[in-house]
Amino acid sequence: MKKSLLELREKQTSLMSDIAGYEKQLDGMKIKVKEATAEDQIAQIEKDQETVNTALEAAKTELQDVDSEAETVEEEMKSLAMKGKQKMAEDKNKTITPAKDYLKSKAAMEDFANIIAKNAGADKEDVAKAWEKNLATKGITNPESILPQAVVTAISDAFENSGSLFATLSKTGLTVYREAYNTVTDETGRANGHKRGKDKQEQVITLSDKTIRAQYIYKYITLDRETLRENQDTGAIIKYVLQELPQRIVMELERAAIIGDGRLKDADDKVTSYEAVVDADAAYTAKMTRTDAALLVDLINLDAEITAEGSRYLVMNRRTLASMKTTLDANGNLAYPVGTDFAALLGVKAIFTPDWFEEGTDGAPMVVEYVGDAYKIVGDSTIDSYDNFILAKNKHEYLQEIYSGGALVKPKSGAVLLAKAAAGGGTKNTQKQEESDPAEG
Incomplete structure (x- = not known):
């Protein structure tokens, strides 16, 4: 099966990380080798070098x-993007001159930017339909052949390259979610057999x-x-607003x-509505x-700490995976x-190595495991987008929020592997600062 460009880029990143590790x-x-004194030590090191060299050359190949x-x-994607331009050149009679003039104008780029902004979070097919409707008002009847190449690329990248980890979490579709569970897990919480003539024992539930x-x-x-005017022809601002902000x-x-999120507890810009897996209490996350x-x-033993049902996922630094x-x-x-497929080897569905996950040291989280279905998300399912023009400042405002x-x-349903604390020091969490708890009760 042919791989997508996104999959190939991820593979390139993984291989480059492997090569750096080797x-x-x-x-x-x-x-x-320089420090070794015994011949048998030198021979063993040279053998190890040969092994790693072999792996290094294989990774480079x-x-x-x-x-x-x-x-x-x-190249195939570029060819497809240019296909519309070629078709338009071959079928000049289908597009009247005023329409062609419109497509070359700055107004066309601005219209497209507005359509994209108003449809942020929607499928790219919906964006294409909105653009088609706009073109119809300009007398253009074959819109599929004249989407600008820069815009096509921006639409594809925006929806294919973001949120793979977020997609594993369970979206409830609710504004508020509440769940209760029985904390009694010892013998008193079990169901009992009844002996004729004896009183039944009342179930203990906390x-x-x-x-x-x-x-x-x-x-x-x-x-x-001015910035918008300068970049209308290249589509740079469209790409930023539609791709960078949602991602x-x-x-x-x-x-x-x-x-x-690593911000201080009382910071105005702190994300307080998400409880981190690493901060959940012992009932939810083992450490x-x-x-x-x-x-x-260690990861096999960590996985054994999770008993909740559902697909499990690992999150770690790319260097940790490389080691x-x-x-x-x-x-x-x-x-x-x-x-080797390490996800399959460890019995998890996928391993994520996001840029924001630092290499755990001195007591900080090295690896986080969680059950996707157990992490519930409330609120919106799409990102809302707003734009406005400020007359007094001659500026365009762009806001995307969820x-x-x-x-x-x-x-x-969660587990965390902590790095060893440095000798003589306490546990230091380099991943985050003081957090607040969004859960009540």
Whole structure:
């Protein structure tokens, strides 16, 4: 099955990370060779170097293949984007001269920008229909052949490249969500058998409930009119408003759900409506500290802490994943073949390595695991978009926002692997600062 450009770009990033890991490992081995005194030590290090070199060359070869494939796919996309231009040139009679003049005008780019802004969060097909309706008023009857290439690219990127982690969370469609569970899990909470003639024992139930509420989370910018005029022909502003702003919002929601937004508790711009998996109390999230065992062993034990039903996901820094990929066995060979599916190996549906997840050190979270169905989202299902022109300042305002909140609601649905604390120091969380709890009750 042919891979999409997005999948190929992700593969390129993963391979480049692997290559960097191998090169870093080789640099360390060079130092070890210089420091080694015994011949058997030197021989073993040289054997390890050969193994890592083999893996490095294999990764470089695979990267070259992926680069070539990505280049081919990109060329195909460019060819499709230019198809409309060619068709318009071949079918001049279908588009009257005033229509062609309109398409070349700055007014056309501005109209398209307004249509995109008003349909932010909608499917790209809906955006295309709105554009088609606008073109019909200009006398253009074959709109599918004349969408600007820059605009086509912006629409595709905006909806294909954002929010893969956010998509795993459970959207309730409710404005407020409340769930209760019985905290009694010992023998007194079990169902009992009845012996004839004996009184039945009353069930002991202690309910704990959790309420999730939303807040507005937004991205807001203003652009002076001169900047808009200068960039109308290239579509640069359209790309930014339609691609950058929604992706920034989704990225913030993902971060808040996993590790918190990192802002101070009383900050005006703090995302308070999302309870981070790492901050949920022990009933929802288990915490383990990294041991001296292989990382894969710790992750298997971490997975055992989760008992809630549903698909499980891992979140970690790309370097952490790279260190697991480059683990060597007792013979100095790679413990896992290049290309191993670590998600399948660990029994999770996917492994995410977002840019905002730092490499855990000194007691900070190294890896977070969660059950997607157990993390409930309330509020809007799409991002609202608004634009306005400020006469006094000659500026355009762009606001995109979503009313949203979320938290884990099922017991034992999250787990966190913490890095070892530095010797002589306390636990330090480099991922976030003081958080507030959106859950009530």
